[in-house]
Amino acid sequence: MADETRPTTAPSTEAAPTSERPDRGERRPPRSGPGGPGGRGEGPGGRKYFRRKKVCKFCVEKIEAINYKDIRLLAQFVAESGKIVPRRLSGVCTPHQRRLSSAIKQARNIALLPFAGRAS
Amino acid sequence: MNRTYELMFIVRPDMAEEDQDKLISTLESVVTSSSGQVKNVERMGKRRLAYKVRKFHDGIYILLTLEGSGSVIHELERRLRVTEPVIKFLTVRIDEEQKRLDKIKAIRDARRKTSVAAPAAEPTSETPAATA
Numbered sequence: 442m443a444d445e446t447r448p449t450t451a452p453s454t455e456a457a458p459t460s461e462r463p464d465r466g467e468r469r470p471p472r473s474g475p476g477g478p479g480g481r482g483e484g485p486g487g488r489k490y491f492r493r494k495k496v497c498k499f500c501v502e503k504i505e506a507i508n509y510k511d512i513r514l515l516a517q518f519v520a521e522s523g524k525i526v527p528r529r530l531s532g533v534c535t536p537h538q539r540r541l542s543s544a545i546k547q548a549r550n551i552a553l554l555p556f557a558g559r560a561s
Numbered sequence: 562m563n564r565t566y567e568l569m570f571i572v573r574p575d576m577a578e579e580d581q582d583k584l585i586s587t588l589e590s591v592v593t594s595s596s597g598q599v600k601n602v603e604r605m606g607k608r609r610l611a612y613k614v615r616k617f618h619d620g621i622y623i624l625l626t627l628e629g630s631g632s633v634i635h636e637l638e639r640r641l642r643v644t645e646p647v648i649k650f651l652t653v654r655i656d657e658e659q660k661r662l663d664k665i666k667a668i669r670d671a672r673r674k675t676s677v678a679a680p681a682a683e684p685t686s687e688t689p690a691a692t693a
Contacts, residue, residue, distance in 0.1 A: 505661075505662055505665050509653065510569075547651060547653060549611070550649075551571065551622075551649060551650075551651040552610040552611045552612060552614055554611050555612050556611075556612060
């Protein structure tokens with residue numbers, strides 16, 4: 442039931458955060474568990490309490506070979522500016538991020554990926 | 562001690578096909594003369610470079626997969642450095658990575674096999690325990 446009311450209330454919460462107060466009071470009780478500590482999930486656009494858990498793409502899709510030649514793959518983890526996307530944003534696990542970053546650096550070296558800025 | 566390497570290099574975009582062949586064959590002879598062997602030559606063709614290298618925006622990528630000792634690589638890199646049309650190169654050792662991948666693959670295959678064979682294996686493991 443809380444899910445049904447959410448789409449209609451979502452725009453109003455974005456416009457005015459204070460108006461969220463009354464209806465939040467009636468939404469709280471059923472799901473006080475995750476809602477209590479997870480205050481940060483409500484931050485962006487008054488969404489739901491929970492944020493989708495980030496998972497490592499390489500673990501999920503069982504990609505083990507992270508090669509510097511595979512630009513399609515690497516480009517997904519390079520920001521527009523040419524920077525390597527940090528783990529905290531991409532959700533990649535540490536062992537894979539390590540391989541990923543070294544592969545990106547190799548690709549940069551051989552001019553497959555840019556050091557800075559978009560590929561010209 | 563032989564290791565597997567990948568040698569990727571970029572030559573200037575206006576280099577003629579025959580000149581590329583010549584360059585590749587000289588590199589191959591360097592490898593074979595010091596008891597190495599070239600496993601594969603891949604021409605990746607003309608590509609746009611991600612940034613300007615020696616005032617070039619494009620380059621012809623060539624990839625050599627070879628086996629040999631570190632001294633072969635040393636000689637190859639020295640040659641590439643003095644070869645004027647080569648604008649960039651990168652050598653990567655791939656045997657360790659390949660070993661790791663093979664290992665993972667073997668583990669995955671084994672796991673798949675055991676999960677299939679698990680119901681069949683259970684009774685056999687019980688019988689020796691019962692006799693003992």
